[in-house]
Amino acid sequence: MSLPAGQFPRLLAGMPERGAMGFAAHQSLHGPLPLTGRQRNRSAHPLILELERAGLRGYGGGGFPTATKLQAVAAQRTRPTVLVNAAEGEPLSSKDALLVSRLPHLVIDGALAAAAMLGSDGIIFALDEHSRAARTLEQALAQRPELNGRGAPPVTVALVPSGYITGQETALVSAVDGGAALPTVTPPYPFENGIKGRPTFVSNAETFAQMALIARHGADWFRALGTGGDPGTRLVTVTGAIGYPGVVEIAGGTTMRQLIKASGGLSQQLGGILLGGYAGTWLGPDGVDVSLDAHVLKAHGLRLGSGIVFVLPDTACVVAEVASVARWLQQESAEQCGPCLNGLNAIAGALEELCAQGDRRGAYSRIERWCQLVYNRGACGLPDGAATFVSTALRVFRPAFDDHARHGACDGCLGRRLLPTPDFAAVSAA
Ligand SMILES: Cc1cc2nc3c(=O)[nH]c(=O)nc-3n(C[C@H](O)[C@H](O)[C@H](O)COP(=O)(O)O)c2cc1C
Ligand code: SF4
Structure with a gap:
């Protein structure tokens, strides 16, 4: 056996600095x-x-x-x-x-x-x-x-x-x-x-x-690595306000704090953490000690999905970020089932309204209602993932959403969005 059981990393062992391993x-x-x-x-x-x-x-x-x-x-x-x-x-x-x-x-x-x-x-x-x-x-x-x-x-x-x-x-x-x-x-x-x-x-x-x-x-x-509930190792893509954005291999049960350290530490003050990407769940700045053990995460209603950690700096407006991704998900959906056609559009529209004008027409309650309505209604998991992404943000960042409900746009709304929303259609057409 060329890789001893305790050897770490495993998948990334011997990865060349450049190019492919022959x-x-x-x-x-x-x-x-x-x-x-x-x-x-x-x-x-x-x-x-x-x-x-x-x-x-x-x-x-x-x-x-x-x-x-x-x-x-x-x-x-x-x-x-x-x-x-x-x-x-x-x-x-x-x-x-x-x-x-x-x-x-x-x-x-x-x-x-x-x-x-x-x-x-x-x-x-x-x-x-x-x-x-x-x-x-x-x-x-x-x-x-x-x-x-x-x-x-x-x-x-x-x-x-x-x-x-x-x-x-x-x-x-x-x-x-x-x-x-x-x-x-x-x-x-x-x-x-x-x-x-x-x-x-x-x-x-x-x-x-x-x-x-x-x-x-x-x-x-x-x-031999990992935990009973999350054995072995896995790859995690870490981006956002982090020293060395990129792909890291971790053993099940590694804490978020250890992962952040392995990725070069925070590059800005922490505002929040997105776990599991655009079908994932949010953690507040106090979430750094969470164990990245799939079993433990599940028990807390969290998930790492395909191994994604995005570190949001506290200068960003989480409400504007969530609104922008919700709209992108609606546009990326196939719009062939009701939850995407109606639900995601309504969620994204209400988030945009909340973000720009405050809660004049009950945007808040519309977002919460639609997030519950779309679950398990689509032909695929996209609407469930989008609703999880939005509803955990609403729960974790309640003060920020309340603030937008009362006053509309904040200074952070004016900044550049950090969560990427690529225009795949334009790239394909080019
Ligand atoms: C909207 C959506 C997008 C997905 N995109 C990917 C993807 O890009 N790559 C992938 O491996 N699985 C993706 N999946 C999950 C796949 O449907 C499928 O579960 C997965 O490929 C199975 O592989 P696994 O058992 O090794 O996880 C996606 C699921 C959904 C609902
Ligand atoms: S639920 Fe899935 S299949 Fe249905 S419209 Fe949305 S993305 Fe398309």
Whole structure:
């Protein structure tokens, strides 16, 4: 075993200062990848059991148990497709881009391990159409002997339209299949009817990288770091008022204070912390001692989502930031279901009104009412995430919202917005 159980970092071990780690360096660091083919009892494949013992949960945002999803795909009659979700439409996240561009062989290993265990008919890597990592990935794939011999599974790199919704799994399947990058009605779910109607194992790029390590070192090795409720390590993208914005690997149970320190400390006075991105939850400045343990966070109604921490300085106006992201989410939504068409529009409009003019026409109560109304009503998780983002802000920053309700715009409203709201449509058209 080339990486001792207590070694840290794991995923980011040996990452070159620039460019991608080549296959030879990757092999010498991690050793050969053991590939075990499809078994008679497909749901009890040794790697699935090991992933179950490891307690591996997906890193795409939902935290779904990976072994359960693999079992559901393995139980289907038709040969499945493996789909690596590296679309990363969340503007505050860059961990998947980092993995694919700097450590592509870890992601490829995970996809190969999944394809072998499922007896897959092909592997597809889905990347944003503007991703600079696509070329790196193609070059890394060309270095793999497993993909160049007879009987190798066909591998494709699919470029999908930029957009927040594109990475949602049914939208991704549709986009890869040549359709619109919009969520489709479920059921059927991708595990039963995905790419070209085949069962499809869709998972996040980081989840595949973790599978690559567990396939080599096993569940006990994985659990040697982290906590019982949040075993192993994970990547977190830290941005905002921080010394060194970027991607950090942390073990489950690391505190926010430790993460901030590892990222170079605060660069400005702390105003608040956004955990989990635009489907995430807010913490006030007193939240620095929170444990970033998925289990503990869940018990407090918080989540790290796809591993995102944004540090808001106290000079920013949180009300204006929340209003701007709420409008962006409404524009990024597919507007094909009621909660997005009506609910998100009403929430964003009322936030904008509150921010600019105060609470003249009951904007406050409209925001609270609509946040409750949109939950569980959409075909995908976007409206639930948006409502969580807005309603936790309302709870944590009540004095700031009350102040806007009474007086309208504040000095901070005049400043530049810090939370990014990229114009994907304009980028695609250019
Ligand atoms: C609006 C929305 C956007 C999403 N975007 C991404 C994404 O960019 N990348 C990703 O891996 N998962 C994304 N997801 C989650 C996927 O639907 C899916 O759960 C995930 O790819 C499964 O991988 P995992 O089990 O490894 O987490 C998104 C979900 C929603 C509701
Ligand atoms: S809930 Fe919103 S984003 Fe999701 S499919 Fe419906 S309209 Fe589109």
